[in-house]
Every structure is written in C-alpha cells, then in structure tokens.
Amino acid sequence: MNNKIRFRFRWIGFILVVFGMTMSACQEGGGNHLSSDLVSNPKSAQKNDKTGPVIQFDKTEYDFGNILQGEVVSYTFHFTNTGDAPLIITSVDKSCGCTASDFPRQPIDPGKTGSIKISYDSKGHQGFQSKALVVNANTNPSHTTLRVKALVKTPNDL
Secondary structure, three states: OOHHHHHHHHHHHHHHHHHHHHHHHHOOOOOOOOOOHHHHOHHHHOOOOOOOOOEEEOOOEEEEEEEEOOOEEEEEEEEEEOOOOOEOEEEEEEOOOOEEEEOOOOOEOOOOEEEEEEEEEOOOOOEEEEEEEEEEEOOOOOEEEEEEEEEEEOHHHO
C-alpha cells in the first residue's frame, strides 16, 4: 500500500475510535452522574453561619469643605469589626501622592473598633478635589473605598 492509503486508513480508524468513545460516554447509566438526592438533602442546603471578619465604617466619605491651597487637612474614619473573626487590614492604597493614611497594623477582634486617619495635602491643587483610598483587608469583599473631598481655593479666589 502506498502512504496515501495508509494515512486514510489511520485517519478513518482514529475517527471511529473517537466516535466509539463519544457514544459510550453518552450512554445513560454510564459515567459519573450526581445523584439528585443532593438537591433535597437538608445538609447540603445548610448555610454556613460563619461570616469571617466584616469591616463596618461609620461613614465612607468625608467632605473637608472649603480649604486654602497648601493646607494639609486630616479626617479619621472609624470602623467596627462586625464579623466573627479577627480583622486584618493589609494596606490602604491611595489614588494620589497628596494623600496619606495611618491604619492599625494589629488584628481587630470581633466587636472591637479601630480607625484609619487620612491626610490630604492641597499643595498645587485647586478647585473641586475628590480622592479615593482603598482599604484592603481579609474581608469579603476584600476592599472598601474611602473618599475625601474638598474645594481648594487659591488666595485669588478669596
């Protein structure tokens, strides 16, 4: 036989093997089927009562109002761990180099409170400013956005 015919026989043999495997996998009663008993099983429908750490802020936005360009202003956001596991804040990401944060590095136990101090330096800014800071923690969801706003006025605006 020449190579062309051998190739065709191999190709046809391959197709038949794949077809046979497909048909045997599709047969009813074969394969790994899950029992529908899981749907009506009360144990599979139970909700896990554990929530893990939950960070609950008193407020997530603060408006400094009118400030003079060059002023550095601060606000402290207060929170409570309303979950059932220790809360760990891993970082506070800022959207601008003009903001800074100070946050607790130790775990906050369930029911306990903590605070995050945010500072905003208005040097070089003017007009309406809105800055976001993202608190990353071992919560679900893992991040919470805090926002500070201000209307920065220059000496010419006064």
